[in-house]
Amino acid sequence: MPQLNGGGGDDLGANDEMIAFKHEGDHEEKIRESAYTESDLADLKSSLVNESEISQNSNSAVIRRGQQEDQRIYTDKREHLDDVPRHQDGGMYKASYSGYPFLMLPEPYLPNGPVSPSSNKVSVVQQGMHPLTPLLPYDHFNPSAPHIPTDVSQKPGVHRHQSQEISGFYQLPQATRLTSTDPSAWFSHSLMLQSGMHPTGIPHPAIMPPSGKQEHDQFDRNIYVKSHPEAKREKEPKKPVIKKPLNAFMLYMKEMRAKVIAECTLKESAAINQILGRRWHALTREEQAKYYDLARKERQLHMQLYPSWSARDNYGKKKRRKRDKQDSSTGGKRSAFATFKEDAAPAPILPMEVL
DNA sequence: ACTCCTTTGAAGCTA
DNA sequence: TAGCTTCAAAGGAGT
Incomplete structure (x- = not known):
C-alpha cells in the first residue's frame, strides 16, 4: 500500500492523515463492488440522493448498500485514523506554539x-x-x-x-x-x-x-x-x-455544496450532506488529503489567532440554551449540579503586563 | 424564533 | 482509555 508521505505532504507534514488511508484502496474496492446494488432505499429523499449520485458521479459509482455499509466503512476508516499518532497535529494544537509551520504557506495562500x-x-x-x-x-x-x-x-x-x-x-x-x-x-x-x-x-x-x-x-x-x-x-x-475551525469534511462541503446544489434540484441541506458524505468517501486518498491538509492549516491558524480558545468554550452550548429556556419558564430554578462546570466562567485573560 | 435533519472530523466529557 | 457527545456548515421543514 503506497504511502503518501513523500508525495502529498507539504512542509507541514500531513503524515497523520496520509497514513490513515493505508487501507483506503480496500474500501474503495468494496465501495465499487457494492455499486449499483442498492435497492432498498425506502424514501423519496434517498432516491433523490442516489439519483443525483448516479447521474453526477457515474464514474466512481459510489452507491452503496445503505447506511450500515457506510457506517462500517466509516468505522473502519476511523480506526485507521485513530492509529495515527497525534503528536504532530493534536499535540501542536494543544501545546504551546513552538513554531508556525503554516507560515510557510504556498504561494496561493x-x-x-x-x-x-x-x-x-x-x-x-x-x-x-x-x-x-x-x-x-x-x-x-x-x-x-x-x-x-x-x-x-x-x-x-x-x-x-x-x-x-x-x-x-x-x-x-x-x-x-x-x-x-x-x-x-x-x-x-x-x-x-x-x-x-x-x-x-x-x-x-x-x-x-x-x-x-x-x-x-x-x-x-x-x-x-x-x-x-x-x-x-x-x-x-x-x-x-x-467558532470551531472547520474540519476536512466541512471544508469539502463548503467547496462542493454549491456544485451539488447546481447539479441537482435538491435544496435541503440534509439531503445535500448525504450526497456530499458519499462523495467524500468516493474521493481518492490524494483528494481527501488535500482537505485534511487544509483543515490542519485551519486549526493551526485558528490556534494562532485564538491561543486561549478551546472547543470547550462552545461545548454544551445547545444544551445550555435549552436548559436556560426551561429555566426561564420554570422561574430559573436550577440545581447546584446543573450549574456545575457549565457555567464556570472562562479563565480570565491576563493583560500582557501580568503575563 | 427556534430546532431538527444529515454528513464527517476534531475535541471534550464521562465512566 | 474507550466510547459517547457536542459542535462546526447549510438551509429547508416543522413546531
Missing part, C-alpha cells in the same frame, strides 16, 4: 498570491475565497474587507509580524499590530472587546455574533456590524462566540 477572489457573494461559489486555498469558497475569509488595508503589508518600515505571512485576510492592521511574538499577548489586546473582532483586530470567521447565527449582511466582510436588533441588545453585551 499568500496575500500577493494568485488568488483574486470575488468580493460579493451571489451564490455560494462566489463567496470570498478561503485564505488557505483559492479553491474553497469561504465567505468568512472574504478578502474584500475594507477594514483591513490591503497595502498594510507593503508599507515600508512596517514591522513584519509572523502572522503577516499567513494570509492577507489575517494581516494585522498596522495600528494594532503587535511586536510580541507571543500570541497570547495578542489576545490581551484591547480590541478583543469589540464584537466580532479578534483582539488582534483581525476579523475572523470564527468570531460570531452573540446570537450565534451568521447574518450575511453583517458578516460578508467577516466583521460583526451591529444591526438594529443588535443595537437593542447592546445594553446587555455578550461575548462574541469563536
Whole structure:
C-alpha cells in the first residue's frame, strides 16, 4: 500500500492523515463492488440522493448498500485514523506554539498570491475565497474587507509580524499590530472587546455574533456590524462566540455544496450532506488529503489567532440554551449540579503586563 | 424564533 | 482509555 508521505505532504507534514488511508484502496474496492446494488432505499429523499449520485458521479459509482455499509466503512476508516499518532497535529494544537509551520504557506495562500477572489457573494461559489486555498469558497475569509488595508503589508518600515505571512485576510492592521511574538499577548489586546473582532483586530470567521447565527449582511466582510436588533441588545453585551475551525469534511462541503446544489434540484441541506458524505468517501486518498491538509492549516491558524480558545468554550452550548429556556419558564430554578462546570466562567485573560 | 435533519472530523466529557 | 457527545456548515421543514 503506497504511502503518501513523500508525495502529498507539504512542509507541514500531513503524515497523520496520509497514513490513515493505508487501507483506503480496500474500501474503495468494496465501495465499487457494492455499486449499483442498492435497492432498498425506502424514501423519496434517498432516491433523490442516489439519483443525483448516479447521474453526477457515474464514474466512481459510489452507491452503496445503505447506511450500515457506510457506517462500517466509516468505522473502519476511523480506526485507521485513530492509529495515527497525534503528536504532530493534536499535540501542536494543544501545546504551546513552538513554531508556525503554516507560515510557510504556498504561494496561493499568500496575500500577493494568485488568488483574486470575488468580493460579493451571489451564490455560494462566489463567496470570498478561503485564505488557505483559492479553491474553497469561504465567505468568512472574504478578502474584500475594507477594514483591513490591503497595502498594510507593503508599507515600508512596517514591522513584519509572523502572522503577516499567513494570509492577507489575517494581516494585522498596522495600528494594532503587535511586536510580541507571543500570541497570547495578542489576545490581551484591547480590541478583543469589540464584537466580532479578534483582539488582534483581525476579523475572523470564527468570531460570531452573540446570537450565534451568521447574518450575511453583517458578516460578508467577516466583521460583526451591529444591526438594529443588535443595537437593542447592546445594553446587555455578550461575548462574541469563536467558532470551531472547520474540519476536512466541512471544508469539502463548503467547496462542493454549491456544485451539488447546481447539479441537482435538491435544496435541503440534509439531503445535500448525504450526497456530499458519499462523495467524500468516493474521493481518492490524494483528494481527501488535500482537505485534511487544509483543515490542519485551519486549526493551526485558528490556534494562532485564538491561543486561549478551546472547543470547550462552545461545548454544551445547545444544551445550555435549552436548559436556560426551561429555566426561564420554570422561574430559573436550577440545581447546584446543573450549574456545575457549565457555567464556570472562562479563565480570565491576563493583560500582557501580568503575563 | 427556534430546532431538527444529515454528513464527517476534531475535541471534550464521562465512566 | 474507550466510547459517547457536542459542535462546526447549510438551509429547508416543522413546531
